[in-house]
Amino acid sequence: MTEADVPTAERISDDAFFALDTANQLPSAPAPRRRSPEHRAAWTARTRGFLGSDPGGSWVAERDGEVVGFATGFRREEVWCLATFAVRPGLQGAGIGAQVLDAAAAYGDHLPRGMLAASVDPRALRRYHQAGFRLHPQLTLRGAVDRSALPAASDVRDGGPGDLAWMDELDRALRGGPHGPDHERLLAAGRLVVTVDRSGYAYTNGAVLALLAARDEDVARTLLGACLADAGERYEVPHVTSANYWAVEVALAARMDVVAQGFLGLRGMAPPAPYVHHGALL
Numbered sequence: 468m469t470e471a472d473v474p475t476a477e478r479i480s481d482d483a484f485f486a487l488d489t490a491n492q493l494p495s496a497p498a499p500r501r502r503s504p505e506h507r508a509a510w511t512a513r514t515r516g517f518l519g520s521d522p523g524g525s526w527v528a529e530r531d532g533e534v535v536g537f538a539t540g541f542r543r544e545e546v547w548c549l550a551t552f553a554v555r556p557g558l559q560g561a562g563i564g565a566q567v568l569d570a571a572a573a574y575g576d577h578l579p580r581g582m583l584a585a586s587v588d589p590r591a592l593r594r595y596h597q598a599g600f601r602l603h604p605q606l607t608l609r610g611a612v613d614r615s616a617l618p619a620a621s622d623v624r625d626g627g628p629g630d631l632a633w634m635d636e637l638d639r640a641l642r643g644g645p646h647g648p649d650h651e652r653l654l655a656a657g658r659l660v661v662t663v664d665r666s667g668y669a670y671t672n673g674a675v676l677a678l679l680a681a682r683d684e685d686v687a688r689t690l691l692g693a694c695l696a697d698a699g700e701r702y703e704v705p706h707v708t709s710a711n712y713w714a715v716e717v718a719l720a721a722r723m724d725v726v727a728q729g730f731l732g733l734r735g736m737a738p739p740a741p742y743v744h745h746g747a748l749l
């Protein structure tokens with residue numbers, strides 16, 4: 468993938484995920500929507516960031532000179548991550564995905580660990596299984612927050628660039644690699660909450676938890692409680708594996724709903740905990 472391919476990849480990804488979300492809509496969930504201009508710009512900037520940090524990590528498939536599918540990925544020390552993977556609707560199921568995923572995965576083949584956030588598309592799940600990934604079911608916690616049931620949000624403060632070194636150390640212990648250059652995107656998209664004793668952190672934007680990493684479950688509960696206390700009318704915590712049942716307990720105490728949604732795909736590692744991964748930056 469080159470810089471020039473990024474706008475086409477963005478369109479393919481929006482088309483593919485909109486079609487997938489429409490086909491799999493849960494009665495309790497809001498109707499799927501097209502990406503907003505802001506979301507498109509953030510997607511594009513993030514993908515350009517991958518090309519900058521990991522030239523050779525992202526691949527496109529062309530047919531008759533036109534990009535029809537792609538996979539973006541990156542390496543962070545011991546762990547390879549797949550960020551996005553999509554094929555133009557109408558051309559799916561014909562082997563294009565296998566080719567781009569093989570090319571992207573080869574970039575991380577020599578690393579002991581791999582992570583990806585899988586959609587519910589059965590085509591994606593076949594691909595990931597055949598690429599050597601084990602699929603761990605995930606929960607999404609969502610709904611209005613009953614604040615009367617939240618743990619006290621003591622010992623937390625807003626974080627900043629001066630916190631990134633110890634946060635990277637925590638990520639090394641939890642997933643085998645730091646977020647490094649990805650913190651810049653996460654910081655731009657929301658608020659960073661950290662514990663005063665540097666035992667954990669969370670990125671939140673008032674509506675969605677983007678990422679949470681903690682030394683132990685008590686710290687994780689405190690951080691999630693702080694995110695919920697700061698939430699708007701509704702809040703969503705996606706990407707919760709059963710290894711992170713502490714998050715389910717906090718959400719149920721706050722009277723939120725629990726639904727099963729998607730999978731965490733892993734190679735060479737068990738589901739990280741206490742850890743709630745980011746969908747693309749993992």
Ligand SMILES: CC(C)(COP(=O)(O)OP(=O)(O)OC[C@H]1O[C@@H](n2cnc3c(N)ncnc32)[C@H](O)[C@@H]1OP(=O)(O)O)[C@@H](O)C(=O)NCCC(=O)NCCS
Nearest residue numbers: 483553554559560561562563564565585586588589590591
């Ligand atoms: C996931 C995706 C990128 C895969 O690309 P693709 O070109 O469709 O994949 P391939 O054709 O190489 O492989 C699809 C596999 O599913 C099988 N398949 C095809 N149609 C299927 C269907 N309707 N149900 C179940 N399996 C199906 C194929 O036989 C193939 O498996 P096999 O290699 O064991 O025979 C593409 O389908 C897509 O864009 N989906 C929507 C977005 C998405 O979910 N992306 C993944 C993000 S995590």
